[in-house]
Amino acid sequence: MVTNKQLADLIFPNVTETVADLEKRYPPRDLPSGAEVTRFAPSPTGFLHTGSLFTSMICRKVASQSKGVFYIRLEDTDTKREIAGSGEQLLKQLNIFDVNPDEGYLGNSEKGNYGPYVQSKRADIYCIVIKHLLEEGKAYPCFCTSEQLEELRAEQEKQKLNPGYYGEFAKCRNLTNEEKYEKIKNGEKFVIRFKSNGNHESKIKVTDLVRGEFEIAENDQDIVIYKSDGLPTYHFAHAVDDHFMRTTTVIRGEEWVASLPIHVELFAALGWKAPHYAHLPVIMKIDEETGNKRKLSKRKDQEAAVSYFIEDGYLPKSLIMYLMTIANSNFEEWILNNKFEGMEDFVFSFNKMNNEGALFDMGKLNFFARELLVKYNKEEITQLAESYAKEYNQKLYKTIQSNRAYFADIMNIDREKANPRKDYEKFGNVLDIIGFFYEEGYQKALQEPLPFNEKFAKEDLVEALTAIKEKLQVNQDEQIWFNDLKEIGASLGYAANNKEYKANPEAFKGNMGDLAEILRITLTGRKNAPNLCTVMYLLGLEETHRRIDAVISLLK
RNA sequence: GGUCCCAUGGUCAAGAGGUUAAGACGAGACCCUCUCAAGGUCUAAUCUCGGGUUCGAUUCCCGAUGGGAUCACCA
Numbered sequence: 086m087v088t089n090k091q092l093a094d095l096i097f098p099n100v101t102e103t104v105a106d107l108e109k110r111y112p113p114r115d116l117p118s119g120a121e122v123t124r125f126a127p128s129p130t131g132f133l134h135t136g137s138l139f140t141s142m143i144c145r146k147v148a149s150q151s152k153g154v155f156y157i158r159l160e161d162t163d164t165k166r167e168i169a170g171s172g173e174q175l176l177k178q179l180n181i182f183d184v185n186p187d188e189g190y191l192g193n194s195e196k197g198n199y200g201p202y203v204q205s206k207r208a209d210i211y212c213i214v215i216k217h218l219l220e221e222g223k224a225y226p227c228f229c230t231s232e233q234l235e236e237l238r239a240e241q242e243k244q245k246l247n248p249g250y251y252g253e254f255a256k257c258r259n260l261t262n263e264e265k266y267e268k269i270k271n272g273e274k275f276v277i278r279f280k281s282n283g284n285h286e287s288k289i290k291v292t293d294l295v296r297g298e299f300e301i302a303e304n305d306q307d308i309v310i311y312k313s314d315g316l317p318t319y320h321f322a323h324a325v326d327d328h329f330m331r332t333t334t335v336i337r338g339e340e341w342v343a344s345l346p347i348h349v350e351l352f353a354a355l356g357w358k359a360p361h362y363a364h365l366p367v368i369m370k371i372d373e374e375t376g377n378k379r380k381l382s383k384r385k386d387q388e389a390a391v392s393y394f395i396e397d398g399y400l401p402k403s404l405i406m407y408l409m410t411i412a413n414s415n416f417e418e419w420i421l422n423n424k425f426e427g428m429e430d431f432v433f434s435f436n437k438m439n440n441e442g443a444l445f446d447m448g449k450l451n452f453f454a455r456e457l458l459v460k461y462n463k464e465e466i467t468q469l470a471e472s473y474a475k476e477y478n479q480k481l482y483k484t485i486q487s488n489r490a491y492f493a494d495i496m497n498i499d500r501e502k503a504n505p506r507k508d509y510e511k512f513g514n515v516l517d518i519i520g521f522f523y524e525e526g527y528q529k530a531l532q533e534p535l536p537f538n539e540k541f542a543k544e545d546l547v548e549a550l551t552a553i554k555e556k557l558q559v560n561q562d563e564q565i566w567f568n569d570l571k572e573i574g575a576s577l578g579y580a581a582n583n584k585e586y587k588a589n590p591e592a593f594k595g596n597m598g599d600l601a602e603i604l605r606i607t608l609t610g611r612k613n614a615p616n617l618c619t620v621m622y623l624l625g626l627e628e629t630h631r632r633i634d635a636v637i638s639l640l641k
Numbered sequence: 642g643g644u645c646c647c648a649u650g651g652u653c654a655a656g657a658g659g660u661u662a663a664g665a666c667g668a669g670a671c672c673c674u675c676u677c678a679a680g681g682u683c684u685a686a687u688c689u690c691g692g693g694u695u696c697g698a699u700u701c702c703c704g705a706u707g708g709g710a711u712c713a714c715c716a
Contacts, residue, residue: 601675613677
């Protein structure tokens with residue numbers, strides 16, 4: 086007769102510690118009442134996903150506002166999918182968004198008394214708990230091969246039964262201890278399964294901080310908790326880690342709702358109190374092919390990777406701000422009332438969260454991004470652009486370096502005034518906007534046909550430009566400058582007074598708008614630009630004349 | 642397909658058994674104006690459908706439809 090204990094000893098001969106020892110090693114946290122312990126638990130399988138940023142941002146917020154703890158745990162139990170270095174990468178990107186852990190995995194090191202915070206280093210802990218389950222007869226080794234499991238699945242599908250390893254289909258469940266003992270002795274490969282007592286026909290009530298209370302079928306699957314590679318599966322690691330790390334609130338993606346019954350049963354079998362759960366909606370996007378909503382996909386959507394926003398020169402805070410509007414429906418009004426400042430004072434609450442996945446709205450992100458960028462003064466915005474460019478945009482960096490003061494002046498156009506321009510939402514496209522200030526961008530514009538108004542003959546254009554070149558001075562004062570231009574215009578037959586022009590357009594060559602447009606196109610190559618007085622001032626008289634000459638010769 | 646969740650303008654959404662059904666982004670118009678941006682004023686645009694309960698339903702209930710999530714020795 087082989088007892089559970091003997092079987093457990095055979096499987097884990099070196100495990101001597103007990104669950105009680107673990108309880109002692111990881112005592113309840115000493116925190117003020119109401120403090121929440123949250124965690125972000127990524128797998129090191131790639132770069133930070135926008136949805137993960139969303140989740141971790143909320144974890145950070147919930148812990149902070151309750152004076153609790155937010156920690157990071159690396160879930161690296163899937164050795165096949167692991168990408169080297171991505172754990173560090175994740176951490177670095179979180180840091181860019183100011184989502185920093187209080188404890189846990191920190192790359193090369195870790196901090197806190199509830200570690201290790203990397204699952205692959207916790208094998209001994211999982212084994213202690215599994216051994217305990219084995220001894221209690223709540224888990225058992227399973228020797229089924231993947232082929233056998235596939236066959237089983239195929240058969241179940243044929244019979245339209247729920248697929249999986251449960252009830253009568255859980256063959257290894259019925260093996261006697263002697264048989265199990267024998268197989269293990271013979272070196273047969275095995276996994277360890279949790280023995281479920283659940284009934285798929287009955288329902289359990291679960292409570293979710295976002296979704297409220299709802300019913301869901303009990304788990305009846307004998308899920309794998311210990312893989313043949315000696316590492317635990319997610320479900321088991323979740324129960325063990327979040328128990329011993331004393332997590333109070335598990336905040337994770339909606340994709341986990343379906344496995345909640347497993348987790349509930351696991352916690353109950355272990356005799357532990359389950360944490361609170363908050364399952365967050367997924368951020369979506371309309372699929373161009375099907376027209377349906379779908380999860381933001383790293384492969385298809387650039388905005389699924391936070392690196393996209395970083396590399397395109399968005400202020401990290403603007404993404405966070407936008408994400409917060411998805412997180413809490415009352416945030417947007419709040420932040421508007423607070424003039425886009427003091428986000429950390431906003432009180433997040435789960436019941437202000439919609440449990441439907443929102444469509445990612447680039448337009449709204451851009452709105453926040455512009456509002457944020459407009460707050461910086463000349464030196465700050467230049468500094469920001471410079472440090473972005475240095476790391477992510479060499480072309481912009483060279484442009485800035487060629488004449489930093491000039492770049493600063495350009496960025497400062499109509500900036501330090503009551504109603505500043507809001508030209509930029511990110512630094513990735515500033516060169517598209519201000520390129521004409523530079524020789525390269527200007528030359529590029531000259532390659533295209535210049536968009537002069539067709540009502541003017543070439544001779545008119547040359548005449549106007551010649552007069553401007555002769556008489557118009559650079560001036561910082563917009564009024565003086567514009568009066569000068571008016572005078573020139575009047576002498577050429579352009580109406581200085583628009584009402585007069587409108588009353589009798591035939592009497593004039595055009596109005597001041599027409600004349601200004603001729604100059605504008607000449608200096609910038611385009612019909613839209615910041616006010617011409619400033620453009621001319623920044624370009625300088627010499628460059629202005631050079632450009633006028635260039636266009637005149639182009640016209641001839 | 643089974644199970645769970647969800648359904649208000651283009652998007653994010655507030656809302657209550659009786660409302661002129663908020664607000665924000667976006668769009669359009671006008672004003673300002675050397676163009677653009679900004680700013681100001683204004684406009685258009687929403688309760689998926691069918692039953693039931695009720696004096697009255699967009700709101701509560703049921704069903705349909707649609708959408709989302711999930712069904713691994715992945716997390």
